[in-house]
Amino acid sequence: MKRLVRSAALAVCLLATALSGAAQTASTAPKTLRYAFPIAETGFDPAVISDLYSITVVSGILEAPLEFAFLERPVRLRPNTAAAMPEVSADYRTFTFRIKPGIYFADDPAFKGKKRELVAEDYVYSIKRFYDPRWRAGRLYRLESNKILGLSELRARALKERKPFDYDTPVEGLRALDRYTFQVKLAEPAPRFVYNFAEASLTGAVAREVVEFYGDRVGDHPVGTGPFKLGAWKRSSSIELDRNPGYRTVLYDEQAPEGDARLQAIAREFKGRRLPLVDRVKISIIEEPQPRWLSFLNVEQDVAEQVPAEFANVAFPNNELAPNLAKRGVLMLRYAKADVSYTYFAMENPVVGGYTPDKVALRRAIALAVDVEREIRLVRGGQGIPAQSMVGPEVQGYDPAFKSESSEYDPARANALLDMFGYVDRDGDGWREQPDGSPLVLEYATQPDQLSRKLNELWKKSMDAIGIRIVFKPAKWPEQLKASRAGKLMMWGVAWSAELPDGDTFLALGYGPNKGQSNHPRFDLPAYNALYEKQARLPDGPERREAMDAAKKLLVAYAPYKPTVHRIWTDLAYPWVLGYSRNIFVREFWKYVDLDPEAQARRGS
Template structure:
């Protein structure tokens, strides 16, 4: 099953991806969060909710973490975007005047920007309105190549092989001269004030997806970067619907409506046959975007205070219901009656993501391609009890993974079965015994084949779910005689260490920003070491398959190459792919039009609040 449409149909059937109203009799379905028109506002409309992991900053050229990118997507704009209600995912122009012109060989893309779009006001512009131009996109893409910014997403553009930019970067790295933003290169240039062109060395049939990610290719004004320099992470200035007005690092962010945002109206097209989305579209059609004046974001890492804050009405939205509260809030995956009576709605949907643990392939114990090293990773993978993890630590809100490519992306095969999805302690022990990982001294713990002590360091975080997962890891590894030590740090600190190759193992999530499985195969590509490829896996056979599938149009030939690459990741096991998550979000009755499209991070501009209901609940 290789099309996003087919994958969506499969998940709808098997995971009951339905709205709260679908779980209820018709007479109970009224409080669906879309049926009540908002009352006249007496003050700014405010949306409050919490991230469960801290952000790192707000510069498209410097961040890769999910939560920073969510904020960026509302401040900056890429030329394209995904339609909010469309199923399957569908691109449309954002700041572009029309869909880009693509050459027949998928090597040249010409993009025309709509005139009259302006950046938010900022002192960098000297008090004058600043219009968005094609040069802003050329400059913003070049910034990823500038060694000064250490872009963690550079690998995406390097893989695309934009002509001339790698050479420009090499000159800067060699210290011959600073990165030259003014030099025109063959692969990235403006044709006129509103038109720019990208030329690639190899075909890239899906390159346009990159131009729909505002947190990656969003337009940054050169004046802003030059004014704030190394502090640019604190001063995001874009053309999007919101601007950042307050940032207390790892604690609180406040965004307010960008008064310079152009006149955009709600005009979303729901999929045929979806009554809930049709009702949302009908109610909000024609409304000016954004509808909410202010977004207040908190960082609440522990699940209990996040859950209680939502129940008390302090939060308008609970994104990703904590697993331990699923039995209380959604018993049998149905909204609990006590929440329904309050008008709260649930929104349950699969994520195009993978929860995984990576092995540092350059580490002398868990890395390497020798048979004994591969056997150790395979044994560890077999010892991991994913069904218990899903039941205990994930509250049943996930399905076991068989491979790296997640549902809802092109290349996912729901019929695929592999060792990645097995839990078999007997096989794990047999592999360890066969390759010499035995308990030589009788203390209950295995030694390395050469007799040296063996202990594996696993990075973790101090939040409750991470502690639960660490306990399960400890139990699983103890059952096969492997000692594990846990190194706890804040998530941003672990990310920095992981990118530098300093961690032995770490468990993270990896989510798709586009409906294509390349996102997950990129985890194993040797050219991505230190960015997407935290495992630092580098296998020539895999690299060749990855590069091949990247240049092929969607079809049987590409599917075959992706399947072979997937099988190599399973065989060498640089990653233990645990599961694919299912999210359940809960929304207060005054949040209007709430919906989640997993490829649209900036959902804020598409929702509204009823301030009268909101104020009444908080009195």
């Protein structure tokens, strides 16, 4: 009996020692927030990247002049590196920014051991980089569509003369007025142009010395003034962001929405604390849903961002947190994304492209054969709503009352359309041919992950039901993106997320001059282009909404896209993640959350 007592006492002693050791280690180790991306990054040069996950990383490293208040709803712009909100002319054509003195870039060999202050010319240079043909900027349209005076002409001259882009040539539309002031002038009014200056991956400051020092490899060496800097990085495997020791003093000062007791408590508790609150962010790339979900359950991740749809009914049946997770103190956060999932049809492709009635009928028939409700229920675990247009929720221009053919499932009508326009089975093999008798085969680009495979199964059943052959062309995301930009894909199923709280970013997907950038199907309809330009010039109000609705209807009618779902995201966070919240227009949420390292260590860091 005494031996048992001594053994029990020894066990308690060892456990106490272990817990004490874990707590001591946790108190000295860097606070490391761990979570996972489902898709690999492509690089970290803002002028080159266009994918969500690379943009997310860059947003923690670079800084734009403005930012969105993290907790406030509705969203509100506020100064970031700017000393105040910009001066905007009455005609929305001139924007003047003044930058705070005393902000410095993170130390880097490109600066040759000297401290490098952020100045107005850095923003001028960074914006010009998008116009440099050398970088083939996929998001140039975001700036070029606003017609900054002189920049498009400077780019056109470089292309025509086949000479390097001349960064030193002054242009009327973008210039530094003094060391800390820069001004942007537009050819036409752009009431929402200022939103672009809250997107760090678009207007974040990059130092010219860094680009010239690293050259074509600058995407491997991002250097900014933000709260984090790139640490250890294993391409397509893991990304570590370390606290930037030279980051200026920025204190937590957030205003929570009325009626949200949890966020109000966070705002009170964290007020006055220096940002960022964690020392390191470790991002794992886990493409398959099951290992990503198991990684969270095994406490290898602190946050499960967007729980995979396959596990929605396990993690939160009927949208209620599962009892086993609730017992572990897990926080569940559910929110609508400003996004749209869709399939596009390449408008220059000889099979599915074109603007003639027969080609339009083919695309509309294919779209009518897709059962969106089934996709949401069986593939996405109920985490989404049917998309009525290409404009996603949570942005200006989204109308929940707007209804269209986009969400309709009507295979009988699809078959009738195909018959009417001559897409019939001419040789009796059970498959339809084109009106001229040539084969009708759809080639669908896809990714080799579980979600894509399930979506492919639905597409196969849908096309079988209307007698159209479909084959799938799987490849990794970066490969498909490169081929898509070059116009080499017939169809591709992807998603688009808004970076700004305005529907223009969705309508830009159909704007002709954006071909090869956001407009991957290369849709180019003069009537649509005119509506897009009209809504871009108008201030928010009934006239603009009318133009936006008319543009949405043209996209439905000509069907370069088949919008399917607006996703609903559900995040889970363990209880040692303190202050967790999300603002869908703030990528770098990490700087606003803290960790209890002792609790994290005890539960399996």
